[in-house]
Amino acid sequence: MAAIAYSDIVPAPKALLHDHLDGGLRPATIVELADAVGHELPATDPAALGEWFVAAADSGSLERYLETFAHTVAVMQTEEGLFRVARECALDLAADGVVYAEVRYAPEQHLERGLTLDQVVDAVHAGFTAGMAEAAAQGTPIRVGVLLTAMRHAARSQEIAELAVRYRDSGVVGFDIAGAEAGFPPTRHLDAFEYLQRENFHFTIHAGEAFGLPSIWQAIQWCGADRLGHGVRLVDDITGTPESGETVLGRLAAYVRDKRIPLELCPSSNVQTGAAPSIAEHPIGLLHDLRFRVTVNTDNRLMSGTSMSREMALLSEAFGWGWAELQWLTINAMKSAFIPYDERLAIINDVIKPGYAKLIG
Numbered sequence: 625m626a627a628i629a630y631s632d633i634v635p636a637p638k639a640l641l642h643d644h645l646d647g648g649l650r651p652a653t654i655v656e657l658a659d660a661v662g663h664e665l666p667a668t669d670p671a672a673l674g675e676w677f678v679a680a681a682d683s684g685s686l687e688r689y690l691e692t693f694a695h696t697v698a699v700m701q702t703e704e705g706l707f708r709v710a711r712e713c714a715l716d717l718a719a720d721g722v723v724y725a726e727v728r729y730a731p732e733q734h735l736e737r738g739l740t741l742d743q744v745v746d747a748v749h750a751g752f753t754a755g756m757a758e759a760a761a762q763g764t765p766i767r768v769g770v771l772l773t774a775m776r777h778a779a780r781s782q783e784i785a786e787l788a789v790r791y792r793d794s795g796v797v798g799f800d801i802a803g804a805e806a807g808f809p810p811t812r813h814l815d816a817f818e819y820l821q822r823e824n825f826h827f828t829i830h831a832g833e834a835f836g837l838p839s840i841w842q843a844i845q846w847c848g849a850d851r852l853g854h855g856v857r858l859v860d861d862i863t864g865t866p867e868s869g870e871t872v873l874g875r876l877a878a879y880v881r882d883k884r885i886p887l888e889l890c891p892s893s894n895v896q897t898g899a900a901p902s903i904a905e906h907p908i909g910l911l912h913d914l915r916f917r918v919t920v921n922t923d924n925r926l927m928s929g930t931s932m933s934r935e936m937a938l939l940s941e942a943f944g945w946g947w948a949e950l951q952w953l954t955i956n957a958m959k960s961a962f963i964p965y966d967e968r969l970a971i972i973n974d975v976i977k978p979g980y981a982k983l984i985g
């Protein structure tokens with residue numbers, strides 16, 4: 625079957641679970657905000673700056689990929705900067721046909737100019753609220769929920785977990801840890817995860833991206849993660865291929881599949897950090913064939929020069945996926961969202977299924 629074109633995918637309803645607020649700024653916005661706060665950039669022409677981010681993030685290592693965030697985080701230190709970035713994020717996702725998104729960021733990284741954690745969360749919330757209202761007025765409604773991230777090398781996870789729970793009725797739907805994986809196992813933050821479980825709150829953990837199975841195992845069996853951020857290295861626990869008919873799942877891979885634990889896979893990001901050799905060789909193909917709870921995500925639209933529609937177009941081309949697969953990915957994501965069950969179901973039945981029914985024809 626011919627691959628579905630990017631331009632045909634844009635109007636299709638999409639759900640996104642793994643997108644970093646500080647990884648999705650418009651290059652032109654970075655230039656303007658950097659000028660206002662006196663931050664020096666590697667390029668001041670927006671197009672050149674956009675190219676710089678993709679090239680610099682194309683490093684083959686997660687640590688070097690993450691260094692590029694210095695230039696986005698630097699311009700997200702004021703209420704105006706945070707509001708603007710969040711508003712534009714909602715608008716950009718809506719324009720790409722995303723109808724539901726969970727966007728994450730680490731409040732502790734936005735305190736350099738004197739904001740408090742609460743001021744950071746309030747400013748982002750106001751930006752998303754404005755962006756959602758504008759998107760709805762433009763006929764492209766989107767719902768955005770926030771995940772508050774704690775940085776895994778730092779020691780503020782308990783505080784950020786408490787912040788997330790405090791804001792659970794004001795737009796925050798979950799918690800996450802991110803940052804360099806090797807050397808910073810999720811169990812360092814066990815207190816925060818146990819607290820969140822006692823609060824009946826939801827969380828995902830970046831695991832199995834730059835480091836393998838022990839990180840995934842800890843995230844699930846010690847920390848109790850609802851979902852896996854990436855989780856792509858789970859393939860290390862799978863032998864054989866479906867074609868040969870001798871695929872064998874190890875205990876951990878079997879557990880993840882049996883429990884329907886969602887995998888927040890981010891193909892382009894993985895190719896840039898070296899977690900996968902190419903889109904065509906990305907384990908998402910195998911994980912899809914084995915019917916894991918696979919979702920597709922952008923991770924960092926700026927650093928990967930990507931969007932949900934582009935990721936789906938790349939997958940359609942690499943694996944021959946048609947509308948049925950794109951719908952499957954979208955419904956998987958919506959089923960795995962952190963908003964209440966009835967609200968997830970309403971988006972699936974009222975928005976996603978009718979949207980794809982028109983496309984499938």
Ligand SMILES: O=c1[nH]cnc2c1ncn2[C@@H]1O[C@H](CO)[C@@H](O)[C@H]1O
Nearest residue numbers: 644690693728729730773802803830
């Ligand atoms: O793919 C990733 N793996 C691990 N950490 C990441 C990834 N993308 C972004 N961040 C980290 O998360 C912080 C909050 O959004 C970002 O500042 C970046 O350091």
Ligand SMILES: [Zn+2]
Nearest residue numbers: 644830853923
């Ligand atoms: Zn991420």
